[in-house]
Amino acid sequence: MAELESLHFSVGILGISGGSLLLLVNNYGSSPDKDFIPHTALGVLLLIIASLLAYSGVRRSLSQSQLFSSVCLTVSALWCGSGLVYLLVGEGLVGTTELRSSLVPGLAAFTLAFLILATVSVLQREVVLLIISLSISLACGHQIAGLSSPGFGQSATAACYLLVTLVGAYFGCGRLLSFITQGRVEAPGTGLRRRAGGQGSGVRAPEDCNDVVPVGLVMNLLSASVIACPLLAVVPQLAPGHVPWLWTAAVFQLVVCVLSYRSMDSLTATFYGFTSILRFTEGYSALLTAFSIHPSSPIPFPVVFAVLFFILALFSCQKSLAEGLYQLFYVAYTIALAAQPSLSFQSGAQGVQAAIFVVSAVMLLVTSYNNVSAKRIPTGEGVFKALVTRVSSLTLRPHDRHSQAPYLGYSRYADAEVLGHACSVLAVFSITASMGDRAPLGVLVLPWAVVAGGVLQLLVGSVAFSRGKTLESMAFVLYGVMWSVWGLTRYGGLYGDTRGFNLAVGIISFLLFNSLVTVGALFLSVAWVVYAATFHLIIISFLLDAMGALPYGYDIGVSIVFGLMSFYCFLSGLFSLTFLTPQLPLGRALVRLSGTGGGGKDICLHVPARKATAVHQIAEIMKSGGICGMPTDTVYVLVAACNRPDAVEKAYKCKQQAQDRPMSLWVSSINQLEPVRSLLSALLWDFMSAAWPSSISMVIARGPWMEMFGLGESAKHIGTPQSIAIRNPNCAVATHLINLVGPIAVTSANPTGEADTTHHNQVYAKLGNKVDGVLCDGPSPENIASTVVDCTKIDSGHIGFFRVGLIPKSQVLQIFEEVQKRHSHGQINPGFEADLIEPDPNPNLTDPQRNTEEDNSESTESSTVPPPTQSPANMDTSTLATQP
Numbered sequence: 001m002a003e004l005e006s007l008h009f010s011v012g013i014l015g016i017s018g019g020s021l022l023l024l025v026n027n028y029g030s031s032p033d034k035d036f037i038p039h040t041a042l043g044v045l046l047l048i049i050a051s052l053l054a055y056s057g058v059r060r061s062l063s064q065s066q067l068f069s070s071v072c073l074t075v076s077a078l079w080c081g082s083g084l085v086y087l088l089v090g091e092g093l094v095g096t097t098e099l100r101s102s103l104v105p106g107l108a109a110f111t112l113a114f115l116i117l118a119t120v121s122v123l124q125r126e127v128v129l130l131i132i133s134l135s136i137s138l139a140c141g142h143q144i145a146g147l148s149s150p151g152f153g154q155s156a157t158a159a160c161y162l163l164v165t166l167v168g169a170y171f172g173c174g175r176l177l178s179f180i181t182q183g184r185v186e187a188p189g190t191g192l193r194r195r196a197g198g199q200g201s202g203v204r205a206p207e208d209c210n211d212v213v214p215v216g217l218v219m220n221l222l223s224a225s226v227i228a229c230p231l232l233a234v235v236p237q238l239a240p241g242h243v244p245w246l247w248t249a250a251v252f253q254l255v256v257c258v259l260s261y262r263s264m265d266s267l268t269a270t271f272y273g274f275t276s277i278l279r280f281t282e283g284y285s286a287l288l289t290a291f292s293i294h295p296s297s298p299i300p301f302p303v304v305f306a307v308l309f310f311i312l313a314l315f316s317c318q319k320s321l322a323e324g325l326y327q328l329f330y331v332a333y334t335i336a337l338a339a340q341p342s343l344s345f346q347s348g349a350q351g352v353q354a355a356i357f358v359v360s361a362v363m364l365l366v367t368s369y370n371n372v373s374a375k376r377i378p379t380g381e382g383v384f385k386a387l388v389t390r391v392s393s394l395t396l397r398p399h400d401r402h403s404q405a406p407y408l409g410y411s412r413y414a415d416a417e418v419l420g421h422a423c424s425v426l427a428v429f430s431i432t433a434s435m436g437d438r439a440p441l442g443v444l445v446l447p448w449a450v451v452a453g454g455v456l457q458l459l460v461g462s463v464a465f466s467r468g469k470t471l472e473s474m475a476f477v478l479y480g481v482m483w484s485v486w487g488l489t490r491y492g493g494l495y496g497d498t499r500g501f502n503l504a505v506g507i508i509s510f511l512l513f514n515s516l517v518t519v520g521a522l523f524l525s526v527a528w529v530v531y532a533a534t535f536h537l538i539i540i541s542f543l544l545d546a547m548g549a550l551p552y553g554y555d556i557g558v559s560i561v562f563g564l565m566s567f568y569c570f571l572s573g574l575f576s577l578t579f580l581t582p583q584l585p586l587g588r589a590l591v592r593l594s595g596t597g598g599g600g601k602d603i604c605l606h607v608p609a610r611k612a613t614a615v616h617q618i619a620e621i622m623k624s625g626g627i628c629g630m631p632t633d634t635v636y637v638l639v640a641a642c643n644r645p646d647a648v649e650k651a652y653k654c655k656q657q658a659q660d661r662p663m664s665l666w667v668s669s670i671n672q673l674e675p676v677r678s679l680l681s682a683l684l685w686d687f688m689s690a691a692w693p694s695s696i697s698m699v700i701a702r703g704p705w706m707e708m709f710g711l712g713e714s715a716k717h718i719g720t721p722q723s724i725a726i727r728n729p730n731c732a733v734a735t736h737l738i739n740l741v742g743p744i745a746v747t748s749a750n751p752t753g754e755a756d757t758t759h760h761n762q763v764y765a766k767l768g769n770k771v772d773g774v775l776c777d778g779p780s781p782e783n784i785a786s787t788v789v790d791c792t793k794i795d796s797g798h799i800g801f802f803r804v805g806l807i808p809k810s811q812v813l814q815i816f817e818e819v820q821k822r823h824s825h826g827q828i829n830p831g832f833e834a835d836l837i838e839p840d841p842n843p844n845l846t847d848p849q850r851n852t853e854e855d856n857s858e859s860t861e862s863s864t865v866p867p868p869t870q871s872p873a874n875m876d877t878s879t880l881a882t883q884p
Contacts, residue, residue, distance in 0.1 A: 010175040012056035012072045016132060017168030019049040019079055020161040023139075027146075027158035040090030046083030050076045057215075058259065066211040066371045071117055071129050073215045075136065077222070077252050078110045084244030094241045100147040102241025104234060109225035111140040112361055113218045120368045131167045135160045210263040211371060216256040216272045217364040219249035223279050224357035231350035240290040243283045250279030254459070261413040261463055266577055267316050270419045271327060273456055274309065277426065278330075281447040295444040302338035304429045304563070306331050308422050308570070315574045318388075318396070321380025326363055329356050395580040413463045418573035420460035420476050421531075424566035427453025427483050428538065428559045431491075445491040453483025471520045472528075478517060479535060482510050486542055504546040511539050526587025527569055534562040604764060609733045609777035618775050619740035626772030627651040629749050629763035633695050633731040634806055635780045636757040638749040638767070639666075641741045643710035648745045652717040654770040655752055663718050663747045664697060664725035665709070668738035676705035681795050686819045692728035693735065695786040695806040699725050700794075709743050718745055723792055733777060758783050782806055 022037075022045055029036030037045075057072030085102045088094040094102060114137035121130035139160035146154040174187030226242045229235045235242075253276040260269035288295055309331045317324030329352065336348035366377045388394045430448035457480030465473035485506070514536050521528035537558040544550040572584035605621070607614035609631055618628050622641045627650055630639050638654070640647035642665070652663060667673060670688050677685060684700060691698070702723050706715050718724050727746075729735060738744055749757040750766050757763055760776035787807040790800035799816055801809055 009056075009068065010172050010179060012053060012068065013128075013168045013172035013175065015049055015052045015056060016072070016075055017165050017172055019046065019053070019075070020136075020164035020168065022046070022049070024158050024161040024165055027154050027161065030154065038090060039086040043083040043085070043087030043090060046079040046086065050080035050083060053079070054255075058255065066214075067117070067121065067124065067126055067129055067368070069211055070214040070218075070368060071133055073212070073252065073255075074110070074113055074117065074218050075132075077215075077219065077248055078106070078136070078140070080251075081106050081222070081245045081248040084248065085241060088241065088244065094239075098239065098241050101235040101239065102244075103147060104144055105226040105229040105242060106222060106245040107140045107144050108229070108234070109218075109222040109357075111137050111144070113137075113221055113364065114140065116361060116365045117214075117368065119365065120372065123369060124372050128167060128171050132164055135164045135167075139164075210260055210265045210268055212256045212259040212263070213268060214364055214368045214371070216253055216268075216275070217360050217367060219253050219256070219279070220275060221357060221360040221364065223249045223275075223282065224353040224360060227282065228350050228354040228357055231347075231354060238282075238286045238289065240287055243287050246279050246283035246286065250276045250283065253279060254455075257419075258459065258463075261416055264414040266414045266416065266418060267312065267319060269414065269416065270312060270422065271316065273419045273459075274305070274312070274422070275330070277423075277448070277452050277456070278333075280451045281444065284447040285444065297337060297444045299338055300432050301426065301430045301448055302334045304425060306334040306338065308425065309334060311571070311574065315578055317380075318384040318578055319381065321383045322363065322366065323379070324384075326359055329359055393582065397576075397578060397580050413466050415467065415573070415577070416460040416463040417472065418570060418577065420457060420464075421566045421569040421573060423452045423456045423460070424479065424535075425563050425570060427457075427487075428563045428566065432556055432559050446487055449487030449491060450484050454480050454487060455484070456480075457483060471517070471524060474520075475517045475528075475532065478510070478513055482539065490542075490545075504543050507539060507543045507546055511536070511543065514539060522591040523589050525589060527565075527572065528586070529590060531562075531565050531569060534558070534565050538562050604769070604771050605773040606760065606764070606776050607773070609775045612736075614775065615733065615737050616740065618773050619737055621773045622647065622737075622741045622744075625650075627654065627770070629757075629760065629767075629771055629774040630734055630737060631731065631760065631775060631777035631780065632729045632734050634782050634784060634786055636749045636760060636763055637746050638763075638771070639737075639744045639746050642743045642745055645710070645712040645714035648711060648714035648717055650770075651745060651747060652714070654767060655747060655750075661747065661752055662720055662724075663745045664727060665718055665743060666727050666729060666734070666738060666746045667743050668735040669693070669728060672738075672743055675708055679703055679705040683819065683823060684791055684794050686822065687791065687794065687816060688728075690815050690819050691812070693730040694728070695730060695782075696812060697725045697727040697786045697788045698791045699723050699788060699802060700791050711745075714745070725788060727786065733775065737775070756780075756783065756785065787812060 022042070026035065026037045026042060035042075053072050053076035057069045057076060082103060085094070085099070085106075089096060089099050089102070114133045118130050118133035118137060121127075121133055139157045142154075142156040142160065145152050146157055170187070178186045223246055226245050227238070230237050253272045257269045257272045257276065260266075260272065285295060309327060313324045313327035313331065316327055333349060333352045333356065336352050339348055366379060370376045370379070385396060388396050427449050430445050430452070457476050461473045461476030461480060464476055514532060518529065518532040518536060521532045541550060541555040541558050545555065568584070569586070572586055575582070575584045605617065607617055609615065618630070621628055622639070622644070625641075625644045625647045627638060627640045627647055629636055638651055640651040642648065648663070655661065670685075670692060673680070673688075680700075684698075688698065699719075700723060702719060702721065706718070706724070709715075711718060749763045754766065757766060758780040759778065760774050763771060763774045785803070785805045787805040787809070788802040789812055790802055793799070797820065799812075801812075
């Protein structure tokens with residue numbers, strides 16, 4: 001992993017160095033009359049480098065390197081936006097005289113953004129990132145000056161990029177050399193600083209930190225600069241040359257949205273999903289000015305958008321008060337848009353964007369610093385929690401990565417349904433505007449419907465699919481496709497005056513698909529049934545409109561009904577993310593099936609293993625006769641307390657075809673076997689002491705000592721009539737639970753014949769309502785079962801192997817030999833001699849004599865079970881095949 005991080009770092013730094021070299025050559029070689037590199041070629045090259053930097057920044061973000069990821073993605077956005085501008089100018093879509101007014105707003109935003117990142121780099125002593133950020137900031141500033149006076153800033157811009165090129169080339173090549181030599185050769189000053197984290201360090205742990213938030217703030221800074229510059233007379237007006245900046249901000253905020261879901265931060269992901277919709281709409285409005293079209297916006301849409309932003313801001317206060325207050329500026333912005341239906345981005349909207357520019361810069365500084373520093377700037381993180389704790393009827397949901405893990409699968413992404421339902425609200429209210437068929441672009445509906453209803457719904461559907469929510473995923477994808485197709489057809493100028501059944505054929509197919517979704521929703525909840533059924537009414541309105549038979553007011557009525565239902569689901573999702581109580585109910589499934597997830601019983605208790613209170617909860621369930629799923633040092637297992645024979649019986653019978661799969665006995669330490677020590681041999685006791693705790697299960701002879709654990713009649717389910725498997729796991733959670741409960745009976749947490757259970761969600765998925773509780777610890781550390789050692793002949797100096805698992809055979813044999821040496825008998829395990837291939841101690845023996853001695857010292861060591869005449873255990877290998 002360290003080598004891959006070094007490689008991604010090298011790619012990012014060398015990409016910045018290569019792009020700087022390109023701009024260095026262009027600035028040094030260009031004259032006021034002629035550019036050294038044509039605009040089209042320069043734009044294409046910048047886009048290629050920007051793509052490479054985006055990849056490197058995203059990969060480094062996933063490996064939790066915040067400051068470098070922020071710098072890398074910010075440089076990528078800068079060169080992506082400016083590259084698109086150069087490309088438009090080179091192709092003649094934007095006039096050469098408009099180059100200055102097109103570049104200046106974006107360059108001004110990035111000048112400030114890189115200056116802030118350089119400030120944070122100084123505070124964190126990141127010399128390389130400081131030089132890169134400060135140099136690019138100065139280069140952007142000088143480029144602005146050079147656009148006004150070519151002879152003034154062009155050489156200075158080139159000099160700044162020269163510094164970036166040299167530093168980046170040295171550091172990038174140094175990291176690349178370290179990667180190639182696997183760390184054996186490292187150039188001076190090119191080492192990577194390891195991120196301090198964890199308890200006691202003061203820096204938030206990687207799983208609690210969303211590294212891409214600074215990039216989202218930079219994009220807000222960029223769009224605010226573009227919208228507010230006309231107010232300050234920096235540029236005459238919003239023009240097509242500004243579209244690359246706005247749409248670059250939109251695309252990068254979509255990336256921030258996805259990566260925020262990856263960081264299990266649903267609220268931040270929802271916010272940047274909202275802002276990306278605004279960015280696409282602003283860019284679309286600027287693009288229409290090229291065709292002398294000044295569209296009007298349907299008033300209900302920005303009003304509804306303001307309501308959604310306001311509610312999201314309230315719930316975002318649980319993260320920090322500063323974040324909630326910051327989002328309120330977008331409430332003011334959407335209200336300003338509603339106050340000027342022409343959507344010309346004048347006066348009020350520009351003034352609010354100027355305020356957002358300032359506030360975004362402050363938030364960028366605070367967020368970037370808090371993400372990487374042990375000392376934190378106060379943002380009011382505990383205010384919301386302090387207020388909620390004073391209200392007895394409100395209980396906050398604990399925020400950790402496991403709280404959003406789906407029950408029936410493992411996902412790297414948080415739940416995105418809140419954004420999906422919000423986008424349904426936005427899309428449906430955008431079509432409430434009346435418009436004529438001959439001028440569909442005169443009303444600003446296309447970006448609202450296609451982006452909010454289409455693009456983001458498809459994104460939400462993809463996230464839902466990754467979480468194992470097949471039906472929800474199908475619904476969001478279907479609705480996303482419907483909104484995209486209908487939005488482009490009806491509001492993109494493709495519809496025209498055409499009416500008839502031919503146009504309605506496609507809509508009828510969507511009706512049929514949505515009928516399947518509605519039927520499937522019967523197995524989810526009442527809310528989903530109503531949600532799917534009301535969208536059925538929306539599709540019917542599209543069908544009637546396509547056939548020219550739409551009754552007056554029908555589309556408005558069904559849009560309001562569907563919008564209100566979507567709004568309720570949006571609120572319910574926010575309450576579910578924030579509170580344990582109260583909840584806005586979605587209702588139970590109208591049709592319930594037997595089996596996993598479909599029975600009449602609610603899902604069993606799932607609690608995080610890292611909390612001591614959670615372990616105590618599971619212990620109380622087991623003491624009361626319950627059976628639970630538990631993590632171990634290998635895979636998940638199903639456990640029951642030995643002093644509760646009814647629980648052992650239940651655990652044994654809950655697995656299919658369990659008759660030939662005996663359970664094993666686990667202890668928290670060898671001290672729990674102290675009462676029966678006198679009944680065990682000294683060699684076996686010492687071997688247990690030396691080998692445990694570990695992933696080694698020992699098969700020992702059954703005896704009367706089993707009666708001391710309170711198993712009663714259920715003792716017949718532990719092992720076979722001749723022997724049992726016993727183990728002390730090398731897992732803190734498991735040993736703590738066994739300390740609380742006493743010795744436990746264990747079997748694998750999966751039906752007989754199925755694969756091992758390697759995640760806590762799979763326990764319930766495989767065993768369903770048969771389980772009373774699950775101790776959740778995420779993915780198993782190992783996907784290999786334990787090593788099972790035959791100790792039934794240990795007193796004769798021999799051990800065998802029923803199964804070689806996580807612990808290799810050589811390690812077990814080495815432990816056994818060391819124990820043997822401590823005993824006065826001095827016996828050496830013959831199996832260990834064979835593995836070591838020691839020199840022949842009797843080289844003068846003939847072959848017949850040698851064969852006779854080998855036959856007399858033959859070991860029981862084998863990877864299969866010995867026949868009944870050779871082992872008192874008399875066990876079948878199948879009896880241990882499922883031992884965890």
